[in-house]
Amino acid sequence: MSAPTRGRRPMSDRRRRLQRLEISRAAIRLFVEHGVHDTTGEQIAELVGLSSRTLWRYFRSKESCVEPVLSLTTDAFVDTLRRWPADTPLEDHLVADHHLPDPATAEDGAATLAVVAMSRHEPALRAIWLVVYERAEAVLAEVVAERLGLAPDELAVRVQAATLAAALRIATEDLADDCAAGRERPREEGLARLSAAVRAATHGVLGDLPT
Structure with missing residues (x-):
């Protein structure tokens, strides 16, 4: 018998799209409230309950959010x-x-x-x-x-x-x-x-x- 697969299950395309959309909405909210310059990727990630590392897997920059x-x-x-x-x-x-x-x-x-x-x-x-x-x-x-x-x-x-x-x-x-x-x-x-x-x-x- 093969060993059980460890780690997280792969995220579905639909779930990935929804996650990106959630991040996008959060980023825009912060940009409107604080301005683009004064908003960080860390703040965007925190607002949606993600780590900064995860955020940067979705987007290459805060603006691209x-x-x-x-x-x-x-x-x-x-x-x-x-x-x-x-x-x-x-x-x-x-x-x-x-x-x-x-x-x-x-x-x-x-x-x-x-x-x-x-x-x-x-x-x-x-x-x-x-x-x-x-x-x-x-x-x-x-x-x-x-x-x-x-x-x-x-x-x-x-x-x-x-x-x-x-x-x-x-x-x-x-x-x-x-x-x-x-x-x-x-x-x-x-x-x-x-x-x-x-x-x-x-x-x-x-x-x-x-x-």
């Missing part, structure tokens, strides 16, 4: 595009598809906007923010390719995916600037601005209908 929460924005946008009916104007679809968020989703959205606002004067956060959108381009290319009936690696598809990512990034940055300045906008207006950004980026190539 924000990545999981930021990625929720691109993930949600991709999911929305996947559900976009071909015969429906994008703005109508955005309004219909974006239900009122639950408290956890709303909190993550506010955290994202806080990080984006801070990234204006925090180069390390800005770098992470841009990386998130660069990684989203490959997934967006799959969505664009399916809608246009083309291959994801075709140049036209990749360019459309890149412009879509840029449209979402710019719309989010504008919203973050508004929130940081205390300018609250109605939810419908934010969705309309996102729709306008997508139309400007794609020039109707994805089949958007005039509203």
Whole structure:
């Protein structure tokens, strides 16, 4: 008989994603309260009940801890595009598809906007923010390719995916600037601005209908 295996059981991919998201939320909370410069990796680890050594196995720097929460924005946008009916104007679809968020989703959205606002004067956060959108381009290319009936690696598809990512990034940055300045906008207006950004980026190539 073989000897029993010792040590901890391997962490599942789902549990690892949840652990990274928990760390991300904690890091952003500390960044908002104390600033990026005055927040340490040790403080982030302590807030989630981990050792610093474990934290650094998940993230290469304290600034990179924000990545999981930021990625929720691109993930949600991709999911929305996947559900976009071909015969429906994008703005109508955005309004219909974006239900009122639950408290956890709303909190993550506010955290994202806080990080984006801070990234204006925090180069390390800005770098992470841009990386998130660069990684989203490959997934967006799959969505664009399916809608246009083309291959994801075709140049036209990749360019459309890149412009879509840029449209979402710019719309989010504008919203973050508004929130940081205390300018609250109605939810419908934010969705309309996102729709306008997508139309400007794609020039109707994805089949958007005039509203």
